Amino acid sequence: MTQLEVGGAQVRVFQTASELRSRGHAAEVVFLYQKRAVFNDEPKTILAGSKRPSKLGILAAIWKLRRMISAGGYDVIITNTAPANLIGNLVAFSAGLKNRVAVQTQPPSRISSSLSLADHIFGTVGVYDKIVANSGYTYHCFDRYSKAYRSRLKLIYNGLNPRLSSASKELCRKNLELPRDDFLFVNVGRLSVQKNQAELLQAMVDVPAVLAIAGAGELEQQLRQMAQDLGVADRVKFLGELTGDQIGELFKAADAFAFSSRWETFGLALLEAAAAGLPLVVSDLDVSREVLGAEMENSALFVSLDTPGAFSRAMSMVLNSSDLRDEMARAGRQRAEVFSIQNHVTELEKLVSA
Structure with missing residues (x-):
């Protein structure tokens, strides 16, 4: 992968490696x-x-990777994210490693034109030996690519072992310094334009609950100021980046999960929240409907980002109906079972042995 930080993709990679072992x-x-x-x-x-490298540092890292692959006796390289796909597969190709897998976790429209062009070329000429799309939505983002590229493309859904806590809800709230008795919505994700937590802050004006946001990112100060300006700062808790155990505690502490992303290619946080039995209020994205099984009754409340007040109304519905919450919890747990890390790794094994 490109960078080490707290994110769903990083969690998946570590869990995939553990399952392989x-x-x-x-x-x-x-x-x-x-x-x-x-x-x-x-x-x-x-x-x-431990920091973003300079151009010279990138070249040194590439050379180090080349030496690792040449000396390591590896059978397969699996790369994740656009820059890592390009760097890792080119280095592995030059070192003679024959089984090279590029995992696509971003649609071409969300990366730079130069990266997108290089990716198209690498998949067409065979620098990528195999290409994985992490959802049906992602798979169809490449429909206009070359026939050679698409011949290498296979759908393998993301998988995840949910980080669930066995502690009581009361203890989890105490550990995270969250209110004991308030209805608690949670959100997990980088504080960024993509994750769109500003939508949730606006919704909180009309929702008598507490919102806890786990994550760090470039918009943290802007979002904190927005919470102040909207008069909801006392009901919005910015938790920063949490450890895996703390994420498990957060899901146990929560009453519902709110997910306001502008785009995703899967949404691993959604899967984890569903596995925890949390009612889901989510942006109405094609991939969210795919992952959560929109055909299942009450799998989630899908909210249009183009409709003013839609998030606050959906969050209020969840807040005010225990029957709805119970139905959504059952549907979410059932759906999450489809996307286990075991299923994900089994499909990877089949791919690299083909």
Whole structure:
């Protein structure tokens, strides 16, 4: 992967490596650089240190990766995110590693035109040996790519072992310094334009509840100021980045999950919240409907970002109906079982052995 930070993709990669090891494979996790000091107990290699590298640092990291692959006796490389796909597969190709898998977790429209062009070329000429789309939505983002590219493309759904806590809700709230008795919505994600937490802050004006947001990012100060300006700062808790155990506690502490992203290619946080039995109020995205099984009754409340007040109305519906919450919890747990890390790794094994 490109950078080490707290994110759904990073969690998936570490869990995938762990599951591979449990099946008798050797698996190493490699990052270009470390954005934040997280996952300290997980075995990993950082190629270029603890900050975004300079151009010279990137070249040094690429050379280090080349030496690792040449000397390591590896059978397969699996890369994640657009820059890592390009760097990792080109290095592996040049080193003669034949089984190279690029995992697409971003639609072409969400990366730079230069990266998108290079990705198209690599998949067409065979620098990528195999290409994985993490959802049906992502798969169809490449419908206009070359026939050669699409011949290498396969749908393998993301998988995840949910981080669930066995502690009581009361203890989890105490540990995270959250109100004991208030109805609690939670959101997990980078504080960014994509994750769109501003939508939730606006909704909180009309929702008599508490919102806890786990994550860090470039918009933190802007969002804190927005909460102040809207008069909801006393009911919005910015928790920063949490450890895996703390995320499990947060889901246990919560009464519902609110997800306001502008775009996703899967939404691992959705899957984890569903597995925890949390009612879901989510942006009406095609991929969210796909992952959550919109055909299932009460799998989630899907909210249009183009409709003013829609999030606050949906959150209020969840707040005011225990029957609805119970129905959504059952549907969510049932749906989450489809996307286990075991199923994900089984499909990867089939792909690389084909």
